[in-house]
Amino acid sequence: MTHLQLIENSRIGLFGGTFDPPHWGHIKAAMGAADELNLDQLAFLPANNPPHKRDRKFTPIHKRKHMLELCSGLDQRFRLCMIEAEDDLPGTTLHTVERLREIGYNEEFCHLIWLMGSDSLHDLPTWHSPERLLESIEIAIMPRPGYPVDKAQTQFLKEVRILKTPLVKISAEEIRSKQVRLGEAVPAPVAEYIIKNCLYGFAPD
Numbered sequence: 001m002t003h004l005q006l007i008e009n010s011r012i013g014l015f016g017g018t019f020d021p022p023h024w025g026h027i028k029a030a031m032g033a034a035d036e037l038n039l040d041q042l043a044f045l046p047a048n049n050p051p052h053k054r055d056r057k058f059t060p061i062h063k064r065k066h067m068l069e070l071c072s073g074l075d076q077r078f079r080l081c082m083i084e085a086e087d088d089l090p091g092t093t094l095h096t097v098e099r100l101r102e103i104g105y106n107e108e109f110c111h112l113i114w115l116m117g118s119d120s121l122h123d124l125p126t127w128h129s130p131e132r133l134l135e136s137i138e139i140a141i142m143p144r145p146g147y148p149v150d151k152a153q154t155q156f157l158k159e160v161r162i163l164k165t166p167l168v169k170i171s172a173e174e175i176r177s178k179q180v181r182l183g184e185a186v187p188a189p190v191a192e193y194i195i196k197n198c199l200y201g202f203a204p205d
């Protein structure tokens with residue numbers, strides 16, 4: 001997948017997550033957000049070891065990166081940004097945004113929008129310095145089944161933009177625990193990779 005590029009006046013969506021694995025929920029929400037926000041680039045930022053999921057073991061980052069790369073052909077606006085892993089960032093969104101600002105992604109040069117599913121909006125009050133995060137970047141929310149936006153008990157609701165992206169009822173956890181059919185939950189090349197590499201207990205026939 002092409003890496004995120006620092007292009008003047010570019011409108012850039014930043015989509016952070018563990019992507020273990022990337023699935024149609026991520027992809028369709030990302031495509032919808034890119035359309036609605038008129039984005040030139042939409043970067044997936046796989047997290048190395050996110051602070052809010054420390055109790056879990058993740059598929060190694062190079063494999064999650066590879067699975068994202070297998071999704072690159074689905075939309076020509078898709079990009080990869082490995083800053084969290086490569087710069088060994090602590091994994092909080094604020095640190096990531098601050099790092100991007102340091103390396104030139106400032107608002108005078110390009111416009112950044114942080115994308116998150118509505119489950120993350122519910123969690124936002126528990127994030128590291130949410131007020132500072134909202135001051136440092138525009139945030140747009142992609143609704144997710146089971147996490148109604150209007151039920152988010154958060155004072156931040158009025159400060160974020162709620163998108164009309166498609167509702168897709170898939171989560172990575174359901175894939176890992178085999179509650180959904182792999183072939184319906186992820187793009188075909190990702191399903192093939194998961195089976196070939198025996199990820200999540202899947203195996204070739």
Ligand code: ATP
Binds near residue numbers: 024120142168
């Ligand atoms: P897990 O089940 O492992 O917690 P996940 O499916 O929630 O994973 P993550 O990689 O943790 O996926 O999520 C990254 C981002 O994608 C988060 O902002 C999350 O809200 C968003 N997201 C995940 N699934 C969907 C979906 N089906 N629709 C919209 N947004 C989603």
